[in-house]
Amino acid sequence: MGWTDERVELLKKLWQEGLSASQIAKQLGGVTRNAVIGKVHRLGLSGRAAPSKPARTVFKAPRPARPAAAPSAPRRLAEPATLAPAPSPVRYVDEEPGTATVLTLGAHMCKWPIGDPALDNFTFCGRRTDETGPYCHEHAQVAYQPAQAKKKSSAAELARSLRRYI
DNA sequence: CCCTGATTCGC
């Protein structure tokens, strides 16, 4: 499969959304993650929202040359490795819950899980915690619900009521 | 061993 305009567009979109190359490759289909990475570089959008990443590791091996054919044109030399520090001073999520990731989750941020931990869109609530506990006010109520919920509520109803918090 | 992106270079 080639890079049609649509596929390139989707690639850009998914890459900007932070999906990994392999995930994008799977979603596109017909390409490997190497192909995706290669395309990403060719498009010139290698960098994205990647906080606190050295962006560039130390100088790699001087390129001892692997078992290949004869050399040709001189390649460009490694650059001085400029990096852009990304300050991210612990912000609480006051508006929409579920935007805190495991990386941005601070000490006093609600640790109520949002979504499926197995998925990569998994987040935490992230709002300011309720004084002491690990959860915000809303989720603390849910978390510390004794046995008040019994009555005639069926298992299905209970599951549905809880789903609201996931 | 799983994964990540980065890079080179034959095609």
Place this chain on the structure above:
DNA sequence: GCGAATCAGG
């Protein structure tokens, strides 16, 4: 331009 092979890491 493409992407497999490879590298350097987490």
